[in-house]
Each structure stands twice: as structure tokens, then as C-alpha cells.
Amino acid sequence: MRVRRISTVLGSTAALALALTACGTAEVGGEGGEGGGEGNGGGDTITIGVKYDQPGLGLDEGGTPVGFDVDVATYVAGELGYSPDQIEWTEAASANRESFLQQGTVDLIFATYSITDERRQVVDFAGPYYIAQQDILTQADNTDINGPDDLAGKTLCSASGSRSANNIVDSEEEGGLGVDAQLREAGNYSECLELLGNGTVDAVTTDNTILAGFAAQNPGQYRVV
Incomplete structure (x- = not known):
């Protein structure tokens, strides 16, 4: 399934x-x-x-x-x-x-x-x-993204050197979910957060510990999915 x-x-x-x-x-x-x-x-x-x-x-x-x-x-x-x-x-x-x-x-x-x-x-x-574990970060008022499948057609930020986004977009044969999201690469996850904040990307995905830290630092601005 x-x-x-x-x-x-x-x-x-x-x-x-x-x-x-x-x-x-x-x-x-x-x-x-x-x-x-x-x-x-x-x-x-x-x-x-x-x-x-x-x-x-x-x-x-x-x-x-x-x-x-x-x-x-x-x-x-x-x-x-x-x-x-x-x-x-x-x-x-x-x-x-x-x-x-x-x-x-x-x-x-x-x-x-x-x-x-x-x-x-x-x-x-x-x-x-x-x-x-891996989660997804979106803007707080984004109600469209509630799980990996909702990233289809969306722009997903990936930090250079990280494999987290590949877990979403790679084919199932390659070990991913095969979701058709567009990747936008950034130098690090703080740059991804800037892109998310200004609406350039729709979501960021990586370890839940990292995303929870960003959400806590910016209360009310982002939500962890």
C-alpha cells in the first residue's frame, strides 16, 4: 500500500x-x-x-x-x-x-x-x-501540504549534500517515494528557510529535530507536518 x-x-x-x-x-x-x-x-x-x-x-x-x-x-x-x-x-x-x-x-x-x-x-x-525521523516544514498558513504525496507539483528545498529530499522525489526503485516535486537546492537549511519564508519554495524536508528547531525559533510562522 x-x-x-x-x-x-x-x-x-x-x-x-x-x-x-x-x-x-x-x-x-x-x-x-x-x-x-x-x-x-x-x-x-x-x-x-x-x-x-x-x-x-x-x-x-x-x-x-x-x-x-x-x-x-x-x-x-x-x-x-x-x-x-x-x-x-x-x-x-x-x-x-x-x-x-x-x-x-x-x-x-x-x-x-x-x-x-x-x-x-x-x-x-x-x-x-x-x-x-524525517518531517516536512511549511508556512503556517499552508493547508495544502499535510504529507509527502501533497508535495506533487510543489517546489521542495534541498540543502546541498543532504539526501533528505531524495527520499521524497527518487523513484521507488531508487528507494524514494517517487513524488513529482521540483527540487530547489540551497547551500544549507537556513537558506531553505529563507526561501520558504519568501514563498520561493513550498516546503522543506529533513530531520524532525532540525525542522522543530526552526519552527521554535520562528513561532507562528511555520508548521511541522
């Missing part, structure tokens, strides 16, 4: 996890020195990539990121022997998470990073530490 198929695809979990390079164990830390805690920190600092635009998860507030991903990252860094003042934070958008790890720009990534088989070919995951 169609309803069962929707439940299977959108009900599948997005397991948020930390990621590191897939080539063996990542060497964390800068040159020389020991880590700041009781663990085995490999240097003076550790560089961690997080999102800077997602309320409740990873949000830049006055030059310092805050949120659940940031809290988990700080805890893990502490277990590795690094105190909070030894963490160097870097903004990691969805599109550059793998490249940042491969190039050594960061040591670890905590950035609403869903575990997929495709990504496992490039990076190693530890976790998951949070299980999310």
Missing part, C-alpha cells in the same frame, strides 16, 4: 553520529603537547566541525556554537582528553562534511550527520547518539 511505503521511507531513522576519516583511526590534535583531560589527547587542540545554523543542535551565537551536537562533541572531546578551551570549532555545512574529514580540515564532525551505507564508504561513524 502507498501509505505503508510512505511510512517505511519517512519513518526510517536518521541516526545522528560523530564521523571521522575512514582510513584507520583519525589522529586528533595539533602539534606537540598532551590533551587537557584524563584521556589520551594527541595534541594541544582538537578541531571539530558542527553546524552553525540549526537552532537547538548547532547554532552560532556570538562566535561560539551552541546546541545538542555541540554538547555531545564537547563531552566526547573531554573523554579524549581535551578541555572545552582546547576545542577549535569549524562550521561544517552538509556539502563539505566528507571533504573536511578527508582533507584533514577537522578531526571530527558532529553535524546532524545521518548514517548511510553510501557515507560509510568514505567516513567512519561512531554512534548513533540520537535517532531522528
Whole structure:
């Protein structure tokens, strides 16, 4: 049944996890020195990539990121022997998470990073530490969209590097729902939110935790479907 198929695809979990390079164990830390805690920190600092635009998860507030991903990252860094003042934070958008790890720009990534088989070919995951599901965000006064099938003929925003929108538009043979929606790609989900706010797109879809954060930050403007 169609309803069962929707439940299977959108009900599948997005397991948020930390990621590191897939080539063996990542060497964390800068040159020389020991880590700041009781663990085995490999240097003076550790560089961690997080999102800077997602309320409740990873949000830049006055030059310092805050949120659940940031809290988990700080805890893990502490277990590795690094105190909070030894963490160097870097903004990691969805599109550059793998490249940042491969190039050594960061040591670890905590950035609403869903575990997929495709990504496992490039990076190693530890976790998951949070299980999310996928929802849809629309303007509060939009009564036309109440589920995935209602996105047919609508414009759906996708953040570059994210696979969430593909779960909607890809064919069933490709693992999606096969909904005939038009994709509009943006640099990140905060850009998607701007496009949704000015009516350029009809909806945004991704992890419910991300969408709930945006809705809470803009009370009365958006609704989570």
C-alpha cells in the first residue's frame, strides 16, 4: 500500500553520529603537547566541525556554537582528553562534511550527520547518539501540504549534500517515494528557510529535530507536518 511505503521511507531513522576519516583511526590534535583531560589527547587542540545554523543542535551565537551536537562533541572531546578551551570549532555545512574529514580540515564532525551505507564508504561513524525521523516544514498558513504525496507539483528545498529530499522525489526503485516535486537546492537549511519564508519554495524536508528547531525559533510562522 502507498501509505505503508510512505511510512517505511519517512519513518526510517536518521541516526545522528560523530564521523571521522575512514582510513584507520583519525589522529586528533595539533602539534606537540598532551590533551587537557584524563584521556589520551594527541595534541594541544582538537578541531571539530558542527553546524552553525540549526537552532537547538548547532547554532552560532556570538562566535561560539551552541546546541545538542555541540554538547555531545564537547563531552566526547573531554573523554579524549581535551578541555572545552582546547576545542577549535569549524562550521561544517552538509556539502563539505566528507571533504573536511578527508582533507584533514577537522578531526571530527558532529553535524546532524545521518548514517548511510553510501557515507560509510568514505567516513567512519561512531554512534548513533540520537535517532531522528524525517518531517516536512511549511508556512503556517499552508493547508495544502499535510504529507509527502501533497508535495506533487510543489517546489521542495534541498540543502546541498543532504539526501533528505531524495527520499521524497527518487523513484521507488531508487528507494524514494517517487513524488513529482521540483527540487530547489540551497547551500544549507537556513537558506531553505529563507526561501520558504519568501514563498520561493513550498516546503522543506529533513530531520524532525532540525525542522522543530526552526519552527521554535520562528513561532507562528511555520508548521511541522
